[in-house]
Amino acid sequence: MxxxxxxxxxxxxxxxxxxxxxxxxxxxxxxxxxxxxxxxxxxxxxxxxxxxxxxxxxxxxxxxxxxxxxxxxxxxxxxxxxxxxxxxxxxxxxxxxxxxxxxxxxxPLEAQARPDPADPSVRYFRGGEVHQAGEIVLSDGETVYIEEGAVVHGRIKAENASNIAIRGRGILDGSLWREAEEGGKRHLMMLLAGCKQVTIEGISVIDGPTWHVVPAGSTHVAITNINILTYAGTGDGIDIVGCEDVTVDNVFVRSKDDCIAIKAVDYFHPAGLHEVRNVRVTRSVFWNAEWGNALEIGYETRCASISEVEFSDCDIIRCEFEGYESGGTFTIHNGDRADVHNVLYKNIRVEDSREKLIDIKVQFSQYSKDAERGHVRDIRFEDIAIVGGLLPVSIIRGYDAGHRIEQVTISNLTYRGEPLRGANEAKMVVELSKGIQFVS
CATH class of the missing domain: 2.60.350.10 (Dextranase, N-terminal)
Known part of the structure; x- marks a missing residue:
């Protein structure tokens, strides 16, 4: 051994x-x-x-x-x-x-040396202590380091900053913020707007009042080995909003709303209206609780294009029943004008999905703002294994004849080891769509 x-x-x-x-x-x-x-x-x-x-x-x-x-x-x-x-x-x-x-x-053990607590560019929170930090604002070249055994009550914000890092093995705790903000304005646990070269590594983000980790209009963002635990309504785990070149690797997310949501929207910052491109989520574990979805693109898609998105080698240990006809495990809800294309789901294990398995729609929803409906095309599912629970229904539905779902390929979809070779076997409803193919 x-x-x-x-x-x-x-x-x-x-x-x-x-x-x-x-x-x-x-x-x-x-x-x-x-x-x-x-x-x-x-x-x-x-x-x-x-x-x-x-x-x-x-x-x-x-x-x-x-x-x-x-x-x-x-x-x-x-x-x-x-x-x-x-x-x-x-x-x-x-x-x-x-x-x-x-x-x-x-x-994992930390591969990078801890920063110097005396460095003026470092906000260092020592382990074995509780820190009342309030709002932590990062500028160019700065680092937040939360040492193992530290609990930091606060939130983190950066705007138009480059080469910033949030690291450590400690806890960023939002429970005090959540209790204070019920019924009022709810602050994000982490908002990084218009930033470049961002590293988020190792920390745990716990029990905030709303969305937890939110890069918006940012580029070259690496989110690695973090843990997220949420209980609040709208308690999303990671929201990738109007970003390019984002990697999410080896994370654990248990959230009451979306675990991962890819959007373009300006709820919290105008930078979030940018196009989305080159997002990769891999080697991670997700538990979607009562609301929302496990791996979501949408609903807010207020940009020209969302493309080059990959989810791979992940475990969906739970997708709980939502009951509002919108929840699901693999979901694309295009509620605005974006052309959503070139999306890959590969080598993913689903253990207990009590909502829809695949839910792909072009629609007008309560979140829609654009007058024009968008498109969804070139979507691939490869080596998706439903290993437990019941076989959930799936829905692929376009908006009208001019806004169909196009070219969805499903390769090696299995339920408890048995292949699902077509829409009927997969309990899939297909409407206003074309080019939906099952490949053994």
Whole structure:
């Protein structure tokens, strides 16, 4: 067994721990944060680790997701034990209670040296402390560094800044903002408008009042290894708004609204009306809770073009039932004038989708502002495996004869290992569309 390397720092003593769960990694106690019934534990490690969980409710049934890891906890005298290869991001669920999961985020060790706290271009938040930061505004060349074990109550904003970074292994916590802003103006947890060369790496963004990580009208944005946990209505995880050249890699998002949303809109900044091009989301885990969608393009598409978008090698561990006829796992809701084209979904595992699987529409919605309807074309689904749950319905629907959905190719779509070779087998409704093809 490969020897593991672990880095862990506990939070400040005044942080409330989960009342239900206790966790040890390689025998070392790891703090479990409590968050509206759920618990989450985090540290940094590489190599084979032993995870031990004590559950005060002594659940009889335990499922560890993503299922592809094939982790089967072994009960031993009130302790659940399993091994895993770190880094890894897991959701542990007890007795099918999806409102009280335990998230275990074992992050990669930091590859880059920590910045110098004395550097005037660095906002350094030390571990083991609680920081009341308010609004943090970044300028050219500046870095926010949140050390492991730090909890920062605040939000981050940058406008027309270049070469900025938000890094670390600590927590950006929005719960105090959310409580203070209910019924009033809701601030984003992170708004980076008109920026260039942006790095967001390693931190966890927790329980904000609305959208959490929002690059708007920005270019060359790298979002890597972050964790997002949201509970508020409209609590989107990552909103990529009017951006070019964006990568999202190795993230964990549990959100009450869209996990990933790609848009062009000026709700929070005029820069968000730019075209969208070259966005890649890969190697990530998503849980879409009661509202919204898992992987969404739309509804607000107020630009000429949204193109060159790829979602690959991801696990959708849940897409919960929304009930408003708009939710889904893979969704393109073109509510404005954009030409949405060249979109690829590849090598994605779907574990529990209680809403639509594929939902592609050109439509006029409550969010629409443009008078002209847009287009959706050249969409590919490759190696999509529905590995659990029921087979959800899918809908592909254009707006009218001049705004059809065109050229959608579905290759190797399977349900519990069996191929789905056509629209009927896939429970797919197709209207005002052409060139919809299933390929074995």
């Amino acid at each position: 490969q020897q593991s390397t672990i880095h862990y720092q506990a939070p400040a003593a005044q942080i409330a721990a989960s009342e239900r769960y206790k966790v040890r990694i390689n025998g070392q106690p790891v703090f479990v944060y409590g968050s509206q019934g759920a618990g989450y534990a985090m540290l940094s490690a590489e190599g084979r680790v032993t995870v031990e969980i004590e559950d005060s409710q002594a659940a009889e049934q335990v499922v560890v997701r993503p299922l592809r890891h094939a982790i089967q906890p072994i009960p031993d005298g009130g302790v659940l034990r399993f091994e895993a290869e770190a880094p890894i991001k897991l959701s542990v669920e007890f007795n099918d209670n999806i409102r009280e999961p335990l998230f275990i985020w074992i992050n």
